[in-house]
Amino acid sequence: MTSVEVRKESEDSGDSGPSGYAAARLRLLQEEARSGPPRRSALAELTDGWLNGLFGAGVADLGTSPGELRGVSLIAVGGYGRGELSPRSDLDLLLLHDGGADAAAIASLADRIWYPVWDLGLALDHSVRTPGEARKTAADDLKVQLGLLDARHIAGDLGLTAAMRTSVLADWRNQAPKRLPELRELCEERAVRQGELSHLLEPDLKEARGGLRDATALRAVAASWLADAPREGLAEARRALLDVRDALHLTTGRATDRLTLQEQDQVAAELGLLDADTLLRQVYEAARTIAYAGDVTWREVGRVLRARRAKPRLRGLLGGGKGAVTAAERSPLAEGVVEQDGEVVLARAARPERDPVLPLRAAAAAAQAGLPLSLHAVRRMAAAVRPLPTPWPAEARSQLVTLLGAGRPTVQVWEALEAEGLITRLLPDWERVRCRPQRNAVHTWTVDRHLVETAVRAAELTRRVGRPDLLLVAALLHDIGKGWPGDHSVAGEIIARDVAARVGFDRGDVAVLACLVRHHLLLVETATRRDLDDPATVKSVADAVGSTGTLELLHALTEADALATGPAAWSSWRGSLVADLVKRVAAELAGGTGDEYAEGVGEGGGSGSAPALAPASAEQERLAVEAVRTGAPVLGLRAEAVGGALGPVAGAEQPEPLGVELLVAVPEQGGVLPAVAGVLAMHRLTVRTAELRAVELPEGMSGSALMLQWWVAAEYGSLPQATRLRADLVRALDGSLDIAARLAERDAAYPRRRGTVAPPPRVTVASAGSRRATVIEVRAQDAPGLLHRIGRALEAAGVRVRSAHVSTLGANAVDAFYVTGADGAPLSGERAAGVARGVEEALRA
Structure with missing residues (x-):
């Protein structure tokens, strides 16, 4: 039965009052074949016909023919104006008049419309205004103005309705530079109060971020002609949320927008969905589409408004020509x-x-x-x-x-x-956890967002571990098994192995990541449920973890996971229990397995975790001899010269180079590390890995040389000319090039916006790092000139760098410097601590 047939049946029954409309409405809602947009449209059309009849009857009671009445109209606004009537939606109505009719007659007409609606038990938002009053109210109340943007004529003077719509839209477009920022602020305040629809277990389909209110706001932005939302998927997302709200109204019999846990199974059944989780996933996907469209749209609004404000200023500065505004500046990243x-x-x-x-x-x-x-x-x-x-x-x-x-x-x-x-x-395995709800009151987020949030939390803990890359990837994967049946830790271990291998980690790192995912709950569950004084408890954890490096990572992952779960999942009490367990397990591993950190050894990134130096190659010895013989720096031939510029590596020993290999041999002298690192930073070369070592010369040859082996990549653009690098290296080493000043000039000329609030640098002394030198370990955010600053701080401390091992893991630098005093002996404990403090202070400055 179509809406026209329902309305005609109601009229044929001779009952145009609430009972006839109610009967027709009930039959419409009971049609199983009718749902979604067709039902909402039919319900709006049926309601239009009923209200039109009430309007006509009210006019007739005033002694006037409806066709003769001028200057009065009945208008639907808001959701009803858009034709989005859910089964229990309220009716938003405006009785508009031009002020020419008698006030008592207008009041009587309003009563003859409002009271039948109330008699039927429908919620009604109503007003009686002249066009001037409507515009003034809209100017004072943004919500009223938004409702009027969707005004739709129901009955009466069509010309009056059209004139009011035209003036309201004109006002909106003229006032858009002022009203749109207000609307954005309104959306942001609502998001703070209601949360994100795409993650809530009991979401408000209308008010939460990504809900129907936000979709309506995007329509208002489009009506301003200032910007428009990305259309792909937006209409479908809005329709999906409206369908869920329809089902919610039908199953509860109430006008509600909150999808509570106890109603989700019924709503899912009403929509023909498999279960409540499928329902929530559908809601979350729609909400993300709307929220993302909102983010894009509001950025565009901001950009347009900034451009409008900038045009008068630029024209004034450049003489007022129409073409005065230049294209936006593009800064390389x-x-x-x-x-x-x-x-x-x-x-x-x-x-x-x-x-x-x-x-x-x-x-x-x-x-x-x-x-x-x-x-x-x-x-x-x-x-x-x-x-x-x-x-x-x-x-x-x-x-x-x-x-x-x-x-x-x-x-x-x-x-x-x-x-x-x-x-x-x-990451194809991501599909199984995307938008997956977690029916646990402790969890704040869906599974996929929880994994990202855990990575966010782990980023704050990267200074605590020697392998921040493994920590961050483990954070992203630790619950990846929740998309599969069974124990998610067991399933996750299998998936993590596959993902880690596909991403390109070596066999040892794959094993560590799999272990972290398999045992990501081990520490907190053991610390809170087992007797830590029982040696068997500690040994079982030590056996599962295997090494202090993995333990260090698991400790940080445990904290990041709990912090990302929600406020109830972590506390100082739990933190202290886990820390106590970690301390006991570390002692067990050190004492029971001999897992001590020797020079150049330390799986998983513990203190002194730099790899052992391989013997110098014949090529490196040749370069060292040439550097000592000429008394000048020599660039290695392992980085081929192509057209005079550094080119791709030929025969690189690393299986997978991070850039191009650059060998620099120089006669041993002070200040080599900061000089070479500074020159590379000047030329916008990012250091991926690096090693510094002393090279033994052939018998009978006096002097000594330092060899620096760098893997570098251009920050952007092409690699620098080899001749320019050589020239700057010579000047840096003889002191005629002020590297610090040049780096400062570069940063001033090309300011880089840094959005990351990185953890502060951490500089420590690895007490068991080496018997022949003192190991200073630096963990910091990678940045242009970082190695130059570290080298200068070590030079200022009066120590000699015997060897260095530099690693850049993502945006984190993990560097180990083997230093001695002027006498070639390791530093005393007090002096080593002082050197570490000095380097840390230099990096914090």
Whole structure:
């Protein structure tokens, strides 16, 4: 039965009052074949016909023919104006009059419409106004203005309704620069109060962030002609939430927007869904679409408003010409990635179809800068980029770690990638946890968002571990097994092995990641449920963990996981119990397995975790001899010269280079490390890994040489000319080049916006690191010139750097420096502590 047939049946029954409408309405709602938009439209049409009849009867009672009445109309506004009537929706009505009719007659007409609605038990939001009053009220009340934007004529003077609509829309567009910021603030305040619809176990479909209110706000933005929301999927998301609300009204018999736990099974059944989890996942997906569209739209609004404010100033400065406004400045962030007007976009020369790492590189750059990824950039990459090879190249793995280690900005960047399907293309196993609800009052987030939040929390703890890359990836994967049946830790271990191998970790790192995922609940469950004074308890944990390096990572993962779960999951009491257990297990591992840190050894990144130095190669010895003979720095030949610039590595020993290999041999002297590191920073070379060592010369040759082996990559753009590097190295070593000043000038000329609030640097002395030198370990956020600053601080402390091992893991630097005093002996405990404090203070400055 169509709505017209229902309305005609009601009219034929001779009852145009509440009972006739109620009967027709009930029959409409009981039609099992009718649901979704068709039912909402039919219900709105049926209600229009009934109200039209009430209006006509009221006019007739005034002694006037409805066709003769001028200057009065009945208008639907708000959700009813949009035709979005759910079974228990209230009616938003405006009785508009031009002021020419008698006030008593208008009041009588209003009563003849309002009272039948109330008699039927329907909620009614009503008002009686002239067009002038309606515009004034809208100017004073943003919510009223939003409702009038959806005004729709029901009965009476159509011309009056059309004139009012025209004037309200004109007011909205004229006042948009003022009203849109107010609307954005209203949306943000509501989000704080109601939370995120895409994660709540008992969400408010209307008020929460990503709900129906936000969808309506996006319509209002579009009506302003100032900006428009991305349309893909938005209408479908809105319809999905309205369908859920319809089912909620039918199953509860109440006008409610909150989807409570006890009603979810019934609502799912009403919608023909498998279960309540399927229902929530559908709601979450719709909410994410709306929330992401809101983020993109409000950024565009802000950009347009900034441009409007800037135009008069620029025209005044440049003579007032119409073409005075120049294009937004583009600042490079990474290879193929630039910042423009507050967003991260692709460089003009970027070629996503040829660069499969570009999505991760762009995402990492955006998160590190605290900037959103441009919608156009994400969609272009999603459409053009090729899949990454298996295993991933080292750069892709490094960029993933950098993205995960950026802290809070990671969330919005991750959501942008996920909105266009890039996350599941990078990590196919993500699909099983995406939007998956967690029916546990302790958990704040869905499974996928919890994993990202755990990475955010882990980023704050990276200074506590020697392998921050393993910590961050374990944080992302620790609950990945919740998408599969059975114990999620057991399932997760299998998935983690597969993902880690695909991402490109070596066999040892894969084993550590699998162990972390399998036992991510071990510490907290043992600490809170078992007797820690029982040696068997401690031994069982030690056997499961296997090494102090893995224990260190598991401790940090445990804390990050709990903090990301919710406020009830972690406390100082639990933290102290876990810390006590970790201390006991570490003692068991050190005493029972001999897992002590020798020079160059320390699995999992414990103190003194630098790898042992391999003997110098014949090529390195040759370069050292040449450096001593000429008394000048010599650049290695392992980095081929192509057109005079550093080119790709030929015959690299590393199975998967992170950049190009650069060998620098210099006669042994003070200040080598800060000088060479400073020159590389000047030329915008990012150091991935590095080693410094003294090279023994052949018998009969006096003097000594230092060999620095670097793996470097251009921050962006092409690699520098080898001749320029050599020239600057000579000047840096003879003191004629002021590196610190040059780096300061570069930073001033090209300011880099850093959105990441990184943990403070941590500099420690590895007490058992070496018997021949003192090991100073530095863990800090990687940044241009970091090695130069560390080298200068060590030089200022008056120590000699016997060897150095530098690693950049994502955005984290984990460096070990083996230093001695001028006499070549290890430092005393007091002096070593003083050197560590000095380096840390220099890095904090």
